[in-house]
Amino acid sequence: MPLIDKGSDTNIKLFINNRKYLLLSILLVWGAVALMAFAIKPQVKLVFSLRNNLTQEKDQYQNLVRKINELKQIEISQQFQQSEKVNEVFPSHKPVLELLSNLYQAMQRADVTVSALKINPGEIATESAEVIIAEPAKATTKKSVATKEQKAYSALKLDLTVNGEQENVDEFLQLVERISPFTSIVELNIKKTFNQEKDRTVTEAELLLNTYYYTQNITSNISDQLPSVGEKELKAFNTIQQFMPSDFRPSTEIESADLEDLFGIKGLF
Numbered sequence: 001m002p003l004i005d006k007g008s009d010t011n012i013k014l015f016i017n018n019r020k021y022l023l024l025s026i027l028l029v030w031g032a033v034a035l036m037a038f039a040i041k042p043q044v045k046l047v048f049s050l051r052n053n054l055t056q057e058k059d060q061y062q063n064l065v066r067k068i069n070e071l072k073q074i075e076i077s078q079q080f081q082q083s084e085k086v087n088e089v090f091p092s093h094k095p096v097l098e099l100l101s102n103l104y105q106a107m108q109r110a111d112v113t114v115s116a117l118k119i120n121p122g123e124i125a126t127e128s129a130e131v132i133i134a135e136p137a138k139a140t141t142k143k144s145v146a147t148k149e150q151k152a153y154s155a156l157k158l159d160l161t162v163n164g165e166q167e168n169v170d171e172f173l174q175l176v177e178r179i180s181p182f183t184s185i186v187e188l189n190i191k192k193t194f195n196q197e198k199d200r201t202v203t204e205a206e207l208l209l210n211t212y213y214y215t216q217n218i219t220s221n222i223s224d225q226l227p228s229v230g231e232k233e234l235k236a237f238n239t240i241q242q243f244m245p246s247d248f249r250p251s252t253e254i255e256s257a258d259l260e261d262l263f264g265i266k267g268l269f
Helices: 007-075 083-089 096-110 142-146 166-176 231-241
Strands: 113-119 131-133 153-164 183-195 200-214 218-220
Touching: 083 231, 096 113, 096 153, 096 166, 153 166, 166 183, 166 200
Parallel strands: 131 218
Antiparallel strands: 113 153, 153 200, 183 200
């Protein structure tokens, strides 16, 4: 019967008995290291996250400072000093009252009379253009690509019939496309009739007018550069300055309860 060699087991037991405190110390050290690793890891992540946020905030601050300086330069520019004229010619709301007032001004200046006027403005109180700080650009989805882009402007339609001498009607037609807000003649029908009472030929012009106004919101990213003003923009700006000055002033209080027929159309009121 062979003998069982128990020397190795005895050596292991002897090593454990003699080194048990050392082994226990090693286990405690590794346990402490593991606990510290689990405790420090979230703090390290938080530090790196805060550092990234701080870098982004610094970049945004620098962009804001740059944009503020650019806006200050714009404030002292000649174009900005006359920006009210641009808003007058191309407003961001339905300019019903402005249109009627300036048409009346053109009618008096050209010495013509209005025999018919038809306008259907719909809702008057529409949202005006607002500046919106855009969020950082996100990935474009298929749904957003398929969305139809909204037009940047809309038109207010007005049917008008004027009567007068030939040269007066011609002057009125020229004035119509120079009044504020920006108005264009899209349809024109001219008839001439002989007035026996006044013994003269009277010209009648039937017009369909479109008056344009801005309908979209203005969006801008803080990091975006301000749009540059080139030769094309300066040419359009100079053209706007040539429009007739408007006598229209928005009313801030009710002055009278009486209705006034500006165009002198019989039976209107």
